[in-house]
Amino acid sequence: MASAVKSKRGEFGSPRLPAKELDMLSIASGATPKAGLDYQALVTRRLFFLLIIFCVLLVVVVLDVLVGPAFLPFGDVLSVFTGPDASVSPTTRVIVHEIRLPMTLMSMIVGASLGIAGLQMQTILGNPLASPYTLGFSAAAGFGAAACILFGFQLPFLEHLTIPVVAFLSAGLACAMVYGFAYIKGNTAEVMILAGIATLFLFQSLQSLVQYMAAPEVLQEIVFWLFGSMLKASWFSITVSGSILAFSVILILPDLWKLTALRLGDDRAQSLGVNVRLIRFKIFAIVSLLTAGAVSFVGTIGFVGLVAPHMARMLVGEDQRLLLPASAGMGALVMVSASMGSKLINPGAVIPIGIVTAVIGVPFLFILLLKSKRSFW
Amino acid sequence: MLHVDHLAVGYNGANVVEHINLRLDRGEVTALIGPNGSGKSTLLRGIAGILPRQGEVCLETDGNRVSDDKQFAYMPQDTYSASSLTVLEVVLLGRLQSLGLRVPVTMIEAALNALRNFNLLHLQSRSLSELSGGQRQIVYLIQALFRETAVLLLDEPTGALDLYYQLAVLEAVAEYTRRSRVITIMAMHDLTLALRFASRVICLHEGGIVADGSPREVLSRSLVQSVYQVDADIIDTQDGFRCVVPTRSLRDEARQAVGPLNAPEITGSGL
Numbered sequence: 001m002a003s004a005v006k007s008k009r010g011e012f013g014s015p016r017l018p019a020k021e022l023d024m025l026s027i028a029s030g031a032t033p034k035a036g037l038d039y040q041a042l043v044t045r046r047l048f049f050l051l052i053i054f055c056v057l058l059v060v061v062v063l064d065v066l067v068g069p070a071f072l073p074f075g076d077v078l079s080v081f082t083g084p085d086a087s088v089s090p091t092t093r094v095i096v097h098e099i100r101l102p103m104t105l106m107s108m109i110v111g112a113s114l115g116i117a118g119l120q121m122q123t124i125l126g127n128p129l130a131s132p133y134t135l136g137f138s139a140a141a142g143f144g145a146a147a148c149i150l151f152g153f154q155l156p157f158l159e160h161l162t163i164p165v166v167a168f169l170s171a172g173l174a175c176a177m178v179y180g181f182a183y184i185k186g187n188t189a190e191v192m193i194l195a196g197i198a199t200l201f202l203f204q205s206l207q208s209l210v211q212y213m214a215a216p217e218v219l220q221e222i223v224f225w226l227f228g229s230m231l232k233a234s235w236f237s238i239t240v241s242g243s244i245l246a247f248s249v250i251l252i253l254p255d256l257w258k259l260t261a262l263r264l265g266d267d268r269a270q271s272l273g274v275n276v277r278l279i280r281f282k283i284f285a286i287v288s289l290l291t292a293g294a295v296s297f298v299g300t301i302g303f304v305g306l307v308a309p310h311m312a313r314m315l316v317g318e319d320q321r322l323l324l325p326a327s328a329g330m331g332a333l334v335m336v337s338a339s340m341g342s343k344l345i346n347p348g349a350v351i352p353i354g355i356v357t358a359v360i361g362v363p364f365l366f367i368l369l370l371k372s373k374r375s376f377w
Numbered sequence: 378m379l380h381v382d383h384l385a386v387g388y389n390g391a392n393v394v395e396h397i398n399l400r401l402d403r404g405e406v407t408a409l410i411g412p413n414g415s416g417k418s419t420l421l422r423g424i425a426g427i428l429p430r431q432g433e434v435c436l437e438t439d440g441n442r443v444s445d446d447k448q449f450a451y452m453p454q455d456t457y458s459a460s461s462l463t464v465l466e467v468v469l470l471g472r473l474q475s476l477g478l479r480v481p482v483t484m485i486e487a488a489l490n491a492l493r494n495f496n497l498l499h500l501q502s503r504s505l506s507e508l509s510g511g512q513r514q515i516v517y518l519i520q521a522l523f524r525e526t527a528v529l530l531l532d533e534p535t536g537a538l539d540l541y542y543q544l545a546v547l548e549a550v551a552e553y554t555r556r557s558r559v560i561t562i563m564a565m566h567d568l569t570l571a572l573r574f575a576s577r578v579i580c581l582h583e584g585g586i587v588a589d590g591s592p593r594e595v596l597s598r599s600l601v602q603s604v605y606q607v608d609a610d611i612i613d614t615q616d617g618f619r620c621v622v623p624t625r626s627l628r629d630e631a632r633q634a635v636g637p638l639n640a641p642e643i644t645g646s647g648l
Contacts (some may be wrong), residue, residue, distance in 0.1 A: 037504045038501050038502045039463065039465045039485070039489070039501045040485075041502075042463065042502040193496070216520070253478075254476070257470070257476040257477075258473065260462065260466070260470065261470050261473055263460040263462055264458065264460060264467065264470070265453075265455075265458070266424070267427055267451070267455075268453060268517070270426075270427045271425055271427060271450065271451035271452075271453070272470055272471070272473045272475055272524075273446075273447055274462075274473070284439055287644075313461065317461060317462070317463065317504075318460060318461050318462045318466075319462070319466055320394055321478060369632045
């Protein structure tokens with residue numbers, strides 16, 4: 001009995017110091033303790049994982065550009081970037097420049113945007129199931145696009161941008177609904193989640209209604225948009241979505257430690273000097289912008305925003321200085337891998353990427369879950 | 378000195394504590410006692426600026442009164458956390474306002490030193506969710522001390538600790554308060570520990586202050602009886618400490634008041 005008690009006490013801190021040696025004044029003294037390598041080693045390991053994510057991403061990006069339904073020889077594709085102009089046929093050049101490269105870059109941007117949006121949604125709501133998809137933003141964008149297609153609505157002077165603009169505005173409307181409701185009820189995470197789930201069901205129902213009303217040929221167009229496809233990518237969409245991504249990251253950067261502190265709960269974060277209401281509002285607005293920017297051009301894409309942050313968290317922990325780039329990198333990695341998969345599963349055709357993301361991403365997540373020894377949420 | 382004038386704090390427009398007026402000196406440990414629901418946590422959260430408050434809370438330094446919530450380090454009583462932040466990161470967050478993209482080596486060393494002082498250096502890279510409730514409570518306390526604020530507001534700082542660490546933590550807090558000239562207010566349920574470590578005791582009951590003074594003045598048989606409805610003896614030990622010892626079980630008191638209890642007997646098999 002005595003030994004059992006002794007071993008249990010040893011778990012807390014061994015060996016125990018006599019209370020008289022607990023001199024808190026030395027906290028401020030800056031005296032250098034010898035045993036400090038443990039945490040530094042952990043940080044080094046996490047930086048290594050971050051580097052690995054981006055190295056793998058780079059490889060996958062190159063492979064994604066190399067493969068496609070046109071079955072272009074790899075050498076010809078590489079020549080577009082490295083060789084003299086005359087050595088590459090104009091068709092190859094057009095395919096690579098106007099189709100493959102935009103698809104790959106858009107996959108990266110959308111994946112990174114959704115990775116960051118999902119991460120910050122989970123952070124401000126303190127909920128591992130939160131993502132732009134589960135809170136209805138993507139469903140709202142889908143409804144806007146579907147309604148546009150059904151009613152043939154076109155914006156004056158911006159006909160070719162009608163669907164992205166309306167999808168963007170619909171996602172913004174959903175965010176405003178969720179936040180407006182949460183604001184009235186005290187801006188707590190629980191209310192935001194409930195309002196988000198209600199919004200998801202509302203816009204999914206409206207989507208179904210639009211689909212029910214649509215003629216078969218229009219329905220096909222709607223369904224194709226809702227699946228999400230990188231075939232809609234263009235240099236214009238890359239510029240817009242990329243700018244939104246860069247702008248959002250710049251806005252988030254000053255608050256990385258505050259977002260890290262939010263993981264300790266509202267009370268503790270507020271006690272540490274975080275204006276919880278303000279940062280929740282700010283990040284919510286940024287997430288709305290990021291999500292709308294990502295899905296309005298390429299269609300509804302779920303899963304990435306939910307799991308990319310979890311995968312990143314397992315590798316680099318919860319310090320947002322590492323977690324933010326890791327989530328972006330992991331989101332991009334899953335999306336570009338899915339883009340490659342969408343071209344390889346059925347050679348000669350491109351399957352909508354929204355269908356492939358979960359097929360590619362779930363094995364990633366399961367492998368990490370099995371390998372991870374630490375809890376990650 | 379901490380000035381609290383006409384403070385009222387509550388939830389959804391209804392005050393839980395009100396008419397609070399206090400003057401607290403630097404270097405003084407104040408124990409805030411009172412039954413569950415008396416408003417101890419609400420008062421601490423109001424002083425810390427976490428809950429909206431009416432009235433004034435300000436610090437007086439060299440004759441100047443300043444209201445600055447950044448000078449209050451509040452430690453909630455809830456120790457649960459699902460976060461996988463490491464122990465060292467949690468301590469570093471104590472100086473959130475000074476943290477940038479690069480954390481100075483000196484700050485990391487100071488945080489490690491703080492952990493070593495509480496014998497938790499070996500847990501520096503363990504995630505918070507992997508710790509026991511008691512370990513998390515000490516980590517949060519270290520974070521509060523690491524902030525180096527003028528006022529420490531500790532809500533049940535020893536609620537999850539074993540006997541050894543109850544004493545170790547309170548001795549460290551008392552010593553830190555005295556030597557660093559900070560103002561410490563601790564919400565406490567353990568009256569014996571309050572007697573031993575506080576230089577002043579404030580008793581809250583139904584949202585108001587019912588007693589305020591030195592521990593020996595405030596903690597009397599009559600106060601314990603009237604506020605907690607418990608008969609207790611206040612005993613002086615041979616070592617010069619005072620203890621609060623309940624003299625009768627609640628069952629005895631209830632029998633005396635209303636006759637035999639109808640509640641079923643709890644037997645060994647019933648457990």
